[in-house]
Amino acid sequence: MAYTPSLARLIQLLAKLPGIGEKTAARLAFFVLKSEGSYAQDLATAIADVKASTRFCSQCHGLTEDDPCPICDDSERDQTVLCVVEEPSDVIAVERTHGFRGRYHVLHGAISPLDGRGPEQLKITELINRLEPGEVREIVVATNPTVEGEATAVYLARLIKPLGVEVTRIAHGIPVGGNLEYADQVTIGRAIEGRRTM
């Protein structure tokens, strides 16, 4: 004997979560088992609910419970700037900075020929359609500074510039609080390339 069947099943499912190994899964399962009050039931309900009640905004393709999402629906937001990101979680990351007052467009991935993901798998046609009314004047490409993210940025720039919309790219450089000594060469190279007058 080892675990009871229901405990073994829970551990097996928890171990599929990213970064959770078998030992951690067992610890979490015992915590759930020993939890008091309605915690286990609340957690079960929240897990089932999150998939049921979350969908994608028909405009920006970000996560939302209402369509259009609160950001797209906010008339105080700058309609002339669109920030293009790879994933819905990136919207939250940018929102946290409180430094961007435009709207978003979520691509749901980046161009990655190795994974068989071309531009047609991303929400790029949807992005072009949003430029149609002529309101948007700038696209801030905030895809990740990875090979795939850069390829996507270059692709978007080539596609969108001819439409008379300015395409900008977020800056790459040394992270704030970072250390030159520990930064990789490519990052330092980009930081020097992107230097600004003080």
Next chain:
Amino acid sequence: MAYTPSLARLIQLLAKLPGIGEKTAARLAFFVLKSEGSYAQDLATAIADVKASTRFCSQCHGLTEDDPCPICDDSERDQTVLCVVEEPSDVIAVERTHGFRGRYHVLHGAISPLDGRGPEQLKITELINRLEPGEVREIVVATNPTVEGEATAVYLARLIKPLGVEVTRIAHGIPVGGNLEYADQVTIGRAIEGRRTM
């Protein structure tokens, strides 16, 4: 805006799990949200099930779905030896060694006056009752080598020895694969104290 309400709720609940901070909780929540097939529903069901279908064995007080548990119910097991542990998870830890063929008794804690936990809060009366029929000849005390676990071991020895039952304690020493240099003084002291002729 940040997360959608259902996502925020899930992150809040996941962040209550031991060793899971807010960032990890968000990563797990996004994984659940993006998971394909029935994973989210399966996980929700497993969490709700584990509490509903798991109970304590009326004999050893370990976790089980059937009463008595498979170990107490196994007639091949040595009835004369009882291994006393603090928690149900300790039963699984000892079982994994495949080195013990007796039965178990789970105390559900250790004596800890600072936390207001005395012997009467533990399954000690139940343990004494199991010795009544006179079948058990040895009690292996496998409580943790902590102050509380040691205090519990000493308490049990004093209580049970007069009943004519042998009380043994698991060995303390350098872990296999461990290193003298990194072991603490108390452990090394115990290892020397418990030395055996080769």
